[in-house]
Amino acid sequence: MKRSLRTAVLTSGVLLLGAGIPAAPAASAVPAAEAAGAAQDARVDLRVLVVADGGPATAAIAAELAAAGTPYTLVDLGRADRPVIDGAFLADTVDGRPRARFQAVVLPDDEPFPAGSAEMAALVAYQKTYGVPQVDAYTYARPQNGLQYPVYGGYLGPVDGVRAEVTAAGKAGPFGYLDGAVPFEDNAPDVDESYAFLSKPVAGADFTPYVEAPIPGRADRGVLVGEYRHDGRRELVVTFAYNQHQQQFRLLARGIVDWMTGSVRLGSSRHHFAVHVDDVLAADDRWDPVLNCTPGDVDCAPGTGTPNPIRMTADDVAYAVDWSRRRGFTLDMAFNGGGSVEHREEHGGADPTADRLVADRTAFRWINHTYDHPYLGCEQDVSSVPWKCAVNADGTTKWVSRAELDHQIADNRRFAEQAGLPLREGELVTGEHSGLKLLPQQPEDNPHLAPSLTANGISWLGADNSRDPDQRRVGSALTVARHPVNIFYNAGRVAEQVDEYNWIYTSRAQGGSGLCETLPGTTCLDAPLDSATGYRDYIVPLETRTALGHVLSGDPKPHFVHQSNLAEDRIGYPVLDGVLDAYEGLFAADTPLVNLPMSAVGAELRDRAAWDAALAAGEVTAYRIGDTVTVRAPEGVPVAATMPAGTRTGTGGQGPAFGEPYAGTVSGRTAPGQDGALVLTLPDAPAPPAVDAPAAPAEGGPPPHTPVPAGVTRPVPFAAER
Known part of the structure; x- marks a missing residue:
């Protein structure tokens, strides 16, 4: 239930030689025939050079590369001991063949070095020789990068809340995965969160706008992202400030990376969204707005209040089935079979909710959530609030027994078999993620948990991302961390949710x-939320934005709510609809949400970790020569890669097609051959764009300092990342 602010991530001043990017088309935009021939014959390593100045823009691009598993080398200009960027640093010879060590270059702006710098001259020569593109992460609009000074009919200033648009060229090019709109966040009215220079290309410049926004006070639009071709080089010019968390960057990040690498790169990313519904068939205790606690649960003193449980009805199940089919989205039902058995015992053998769920069982996926939903860690001493672990006479912790763990797993499995539920055998979510460590009361796992998981054939164990985010092994299982949605388990009605939210998030004075x-x-909230409008106007947008942020960052971890949130006022659906509606409005049909079962999410997290470890250890090499890409990786580590559509495996493209289509490319993970190598053959590439002569500079003076607004370099309220 904790809410924390999302912060701008800046480079830390550390020189890293690690995860990076693949190579762009080897011979694109080479100025002379002999240079083009040399570039075609050269080996181009699939790695990106990121030159950082401590600002958030280069840090954001580096974070995007790292998240996708794309190798890059970071050179921090602020470090006295950084390497010198010269010809030897950029290129060498391997086995008698010229080697370009980087397929793309990311700079803080279009020329971050002093005038006449030998390092900039080396970069320019390198880009011309090998056709290596350059990204200007955040730069002032000026003739040197193909744009007019914004003071001449353009705009420079905040762009919070602006709706930018991908141009026709952008849709046909690197940003074709977007539906068109690129809305800029405006989370805090009193904070400038983004800043931009909007202007037109210089007359005669070979400049292609990819993303534009309205110029305030004018009928035309200015460039935010565009490609400038000049002097035998290609630059992607970005004229707005951002950090790695802001939605506008998250929407454009894939296209920036695809542009610089020509969609030939190591690493891959997709947008994932899975929703687990916990406590299905059981009942959840209800928040008491007078007592400010939950009778029947451990936050109320024993004997306090009267429990008033919340449980889905058959009509709620029918609504869930209809919603899932309308949205084309499958919910994962984490169920407690004992809840249905108890309900039948108390209601003359009747349980319409369970009957309807069983009848519509194929509409959902099913996860073992234990039979009765007990706490499976230490034995809880609830004589006071907060609870504590009970102890033996010698002071050691009393643990829930192995027999109870086995019973909870196996009996729920038997319930599923008898009811005909299509249970995914190897998946388990314990009640409250219990058995796993829980601070501050239980700093270690129940020692009986690992052997019980192994004996019961559990491969994937749900964990709470807010407490236990990193995948780890527990017996036979790997954990799958899940994001909690801040809609409370003990609220079935809007009024209950708002009341509890106000209790937690307002000060004592309020x-x-x-x-x-x-x-x-x-x-803390500035003031308590209005009971009638607070949920719709504040909580839903906040939780939608938080969950959508996870989706746009490529995070595959599931989100979880509770069956109580699909009952009564059905307060969970507005957030789920908000995420799905927002996504559909932003992305093209070829970039769908990926809705994986828990086991597949766990495997994705496992494979990512193995790939990232191999990259960090320097155990992966990858390069391109002409239309052939060769990757070597350790045995047992599937190669993650993104390639142009039509890429095939094997020398000469004799093998099967590589990857699966996504966002206009193909991507996936493929095991290398017996010799540790994966060979890919690229499809025929289109001819490189023509390069015009340099454009004449527009009138105007030298560029001013490029500003970074407060909202990019420090936390912005209400853009939460739990």
Whole structure:
């Protein structure tokens, strides 16, 4: 339930030689025939050079590369001991063949070195010789990068809330995965979160706008992202400030990387969204707005209040089935069979909810959530609030027994078999993720958990991302961290959700608990939310934005809500609809949300970790010569790569097609051959674009300091990343 602000991530001043990017088309935009021939014959390593100045823009691009598993080398200009960027640093010879060590170059702006710098001259010569493109991560619009000074009919200033658009050229090129709109965030009215220079290309310049935005006070539009071809070089010019978390960058990040690499790169990314519904068939205790706790649960003192459980009805199930089919989205039902058995015992053998769920079982995926949903860590001493672990006479912790763990897993599995539920055998989510460590009360796993998981054939174990985010092994299982959606398990009605939210997130002076004043990373509301409008106008947009942020960052981890949120007022759906609607409005049909079962998410996290470890250890090499890409990786580590559509495996393209289509490319993970190598053959590439002579500079003076607004370099309220 903790809410923390999302912060701008800046480079840390450390020189890294690690994860990076693949090579762009080897011979694109080479100025002379002999240079073009040399580039075609050269080996181009699939790695990106990122030259950073400590600003958030280069840090954002580096973060995008790292998240996708694309190798890059980072040179921090602020370090006195950094390498000198010269010809020897950029290129050499391997086995008698010229080698370009980087397929693309990312700079903080169009010329971050002093005038007449030998390092900039080396970069320019390198780009011309090998056809290596350059990204200007955030630069002032000026004739040197193909744009007019913005003071001449353009604009420079904040662009919070602006709706930018991908141009026809952008859709036909690197940003074709977008539906068109690129909305800029405006999360805090009192903070400038983004800043841009909007202007037109210089007359006669070979400049192609890819993303534009309206110029305030004028009828025309200015460039935010575009390609400038000049002097035998290609630059992607970006004229707005951003950090790695902002939606506008997250929308454009894939296209920036695809442009610089020509969609020939190591690493891959997709947009994932899975939603687990916990406690299905059981009932959830209800928040009491008078007591400010939940009778029947551990946050109320024993004997306090009267429990008033929340449980889905048959009509709620029918709604869930219809919603899933309308949205084309499968929910994962984490169920407790004992809840249905208990309900039948108390209601003369009747359970219409379970009957309807069983009848419509194929509409959902099913996860074992234990039979009765007990706490499976230490034995809880609930005589006081907060609870603590019970101890033996010698002071050691009392643990829930192995027999109870086995019973909870196996009996729920038997319930599924008898009911005909298509249970995914190797998946398990324990109640409250119990059995796993839980700070502060239980700093270690229940020692009986690992052997029980192994004995019961569990391969994937749900964990809470807010407490246990990193995948780890527990017995036979690997953990799959899940993002909690901040819609409370003990709320079935809007009024209950808002009341509890106000209690947690308002100060004592405002009538709240004051928890927001003491919990690290938690922000207090300025005032309590309105009971009638607070959920719709504040909580839903915030939770939608948070979940969508996970999706846009390529995070495959599932989100979870509770069955109570699909009952009564059905308060979970507005957030789920908000994510799905926003996504559909932003992305083209060839870039769908990927809705994986828990086991597939776990495998993706496992394979990512193995790939990232191999990259960090320097155990992966990849390069391109002409239309052939060769990758070598350790045995057992599937190669992650993104390639142009039509790429095939094997020398000469004699093998099967590589990857699966996504976002206008093909991507995936493929095991290398017995010799540790994966060979890919690229499809015929289109002819490189023509390169015009340099354009004459427009009138105007030298560029001013390129500003970075406060919202990019420090936290912006209400853009939460739990």
